[in-house]
Amino acid sequence: MEELRWGVLAPGKIAHTFVTGLQGLPGAKLAAVGSRSLDRAKEFALQHGAPRAYGSYEDLARDEEVDVIYVSNPHNYHKEATILCLENGRAVLCEKPFAVSAAEAQQMVDAARRNKVFLMEAMWTRFLPAWQQVRSWIDDGLIGDVRLMNATFGFRSGWDPGSRLLNPDLAGGGLLDVGVYVTSAAYWVTRRDPVDVVSEGHIGETGVDEQAAFILKYDDGSLATLACGVRTSMQHVVLIYGTDGWIEVPHMFWNTTRAVLHRGEEEIVFAEPHISNGYEYQAKEVARCMSEGRLESAILPLDETVRVMKTLDTIRGQLGLVYPFEE
Ligand SMILES: NC(=O)c1ccc[n+]([C@@H]2O[C@H](COP(=O)([O-])OP(=O)(O)OC[C@H]3O[C@@H](n4cnc5c(N)ncnc54)[C@H](OP(=O)(O)O)[C@@H]3O)[C@@H](O)[C@H]2O)c1
Structure with a gap:
């Protein structure tokens, strides 16, 4: 096409x-x-x-x-x-x-x-060249076995209770808005469902999660410790720790042009400017898949999207957050 x-x-x-x-x-x-x-x-x-x-x-x-x-x-x-x-x-x-x-x-x-x-x-984050590089470093065994991942994504939105971010009628709250990024990143890194999830959060005045932290535990004992929020200024950084090294995806990991692989004293830097503003890579994947007659992307399969949502359901259940339209 x-x-x-x-x-x-x-x-x-x-x-x-x-x-x-x-x-x-x-x-x-x-x-x-x-x-x-x-x-x-x-x-x-x-x-x-x-x-x-x-x-x-x-x-x-x-x-x-x-x-x-x-x-x-x-x-x-x-x-x-x-x-x-x-x-x-x-x-x-x-x-x-x-x-x-x-x-x-x-x-x-x-x-x-x-x-x-x-x-x-x-x-879109998953399709960025830096995140593709992260996956290749892991696949190539360059950090050994992944044992721990840490990711935070939170920002302080203005106080507007009717806004999409804070209004429960519009499925507001940090988990669905930005928690989905750190959770999806954990799926990209581990390629697995967690076997256990432990979450805590703060439900604010409007009835949505203003901030939350959650730990995902995997069958091999590895962990992802994740946090998100819409009323707390956080660093937007992902750190992936393995048995032989670690990877840092710097601030604004969600639109990064850069990732750094650390192995002992050695540091390998991936840095590449976007073609446009970063949103083009997901569109490029859509075009590629459609030109090949595919009905879904192998990079982000539909079943994985559903599984990520399932994990978000579990976290939301632990936070006790039910939207008015779900009652
Ligand atoms: N990928 C990213 O980086 C990124 C960033 C921000 C947001 N998002 C996602 O994109 C979606 C939209 O976010 P946004 O910030 O662009 O939202 P927005 O500007 O507040 O609204 C987007 C559009 O949705 C419709 N809309 C707004 N409020 C509505 C309401 N109360 N009831 C029904 N329709 C309403 C309107 O479309 P009409 O013109 O048709 O009325 C509006 O133009 C969200 O799901 C969000 O998570 C993604």
Whole structure:
């Protein structure tokens, strides 16, 4: 497939960043945008050069001249929007967290398989060249056996109880917003489900997790100690410790251009600028998979996305966080 025609569903904050990333990608074409508001769709289309703007998600999903739709509304609407696109035969790249629960994620995956359409979670970090390098270092045995991983991702959002980050009606809280990054990173490093999970957190005034820490334990005794939050400024660093060395993915690990391998006194640095802003690598993977006729990515298989959600379900259960729409 020489050209891949992208549609954007819900043109909010991250959608602007995503389409900016697309601009650096040969063959990627922004074809259409769909919003609940036609004015918002038109404004986005004008700003980013999309030829068509729709005032409903249904019209976007029905556009035969769109190959793949990027779903970027708040988490609790991902399932409905994604299934709408899939049922209309459109491939989907759905923002993280893929869904609010593993049960929702499974329904989305089932819809993709039933309709034989490509689907992938937009866990963009995993596709960055530095994170691909991290995986190769581990596969090549350069740090020996992985025994411990430590990752934190938290920031202090402004106090806006109605915002997507703090509003329980929009599946707010740190775990689903940024905890998904550290949990998905643990899956990328260990390639396994944990056998045990222990979590603690603080549920704030609005009823969502403002911060949380959790330990994942694996069948060989290795551990991942992870933390996240939306009201605490944390370092966004991942450290992976093995029997023969360790890997450091520096601050802003989620969009890093750099990773460092330490073996004794030796230090090997991977550093490579992004083609665009970092969001293009996941889109590149979508294009590659679709041009090869694949229905999912081997780098981020759908079953793994569901398993990550299952682990987030477990953590959320331990935090005692149930969203109003789940009661
Ligand atoms: N990959 C990343 O780096 C990254 C970064 C930030 C966020 N995200 C993810 O992307 C998704 C959107 O985040 P965002 O910060 O871009 O959100 P946002 O700007 O607040 O909203 C995005 C769009 O969602 C729709 N929307 C907003 N509030 C809504 C509501 N109350 N009910 C129904 N629809 C609503 C709107 O689309 P319409 O125009 O159609 O109304 C809006 O334009 C989240 O799942 C988030 O986790 C990913």
